[in-house]
Amino acid sequence: MATNNSTNTPVLTVNGQTFIGSAGNNPVAATLTAGTGVTVTNGAGSITISANGTGTWVDETGASVTMATNTGYTSDDGATLVTFTLPTTSAIGDYVEINGKAAGLFTIAQASGQQIHFGSLATTLGATGTISSTLQYDAIRLRCLTANTIWSVVSSQGNLTVV
Numbered sequence: 001m002a003t004n005n006s007t008n009t010p011v012l013t014v015n016g017q018t019f020i021g022s023a024g025n026n027p028v029a030a031t032l033t034a035g036t037g038v039t040v041t042n043g044a045g046s047i048t049i050s051a052n053g054t055g056t057w058v059d060e061t062g063a064s065v066t067m068a069t070n071t072g073y074t075s076d077d078g079a080t081l082v083t084f085t086l087p088t089t090s091a092i093g094d095y096v097e098i099n100g101k102a103a104g105l106f107t108i109a110q111a112s113g114q115q116i117h118f119g120s121l122a123t124t125l126g127a128t129g130t131i132s133s134t135l136q137y138d139a140i141r142l143r144c145l146t147a148n149t150i151w152s153v154v155s156s157q158g159n160l161t162v163v
Helices: none
Strands: 017-022 027-031 039-045 044-053 056-060 064-066 070-076 080-083 095-100 105-111 115-118 130-132 140-146 150-157
Touching: 027 095, 070 080
Parallel strands: 056 070, 064 080, 070 095, 080 105, 115 150
Antiparallel strands: 017 027, 039 044, 095 140, 105 130, 140 150
């Protein structure tokens, strides 16, 4: 147990607190605060700090999936086309990524009001617009430019078809 140097009284802390220097004064009990991409979990006698900015990766073996933001997918459904639908809710800066693996290839579908920009090309606005792979190991990474609706290809590999 720590004590206050000026009064010699005990300083009590709660789960997850640690002592932090205080500009020439006695250290004070404080709780760590998580920033972007970081998680802080407080427990009895412990503080766990984790980086969560690496995102999540999914080995997608189904024929269709609605993508989650800040998630990467491996298109892995054998000889069947995998349809990935853009997330309906997204914030500026969110990303989605697909790495082709299966011979069935992949396509990215959109909802009403959504569109993907790929250099000077753009998909048809709304549910009929798509970007599709043409080779087994094609890959694409999209970044959200306008919440919920506008996405941009920030990197790609292969010869993708824009409709």
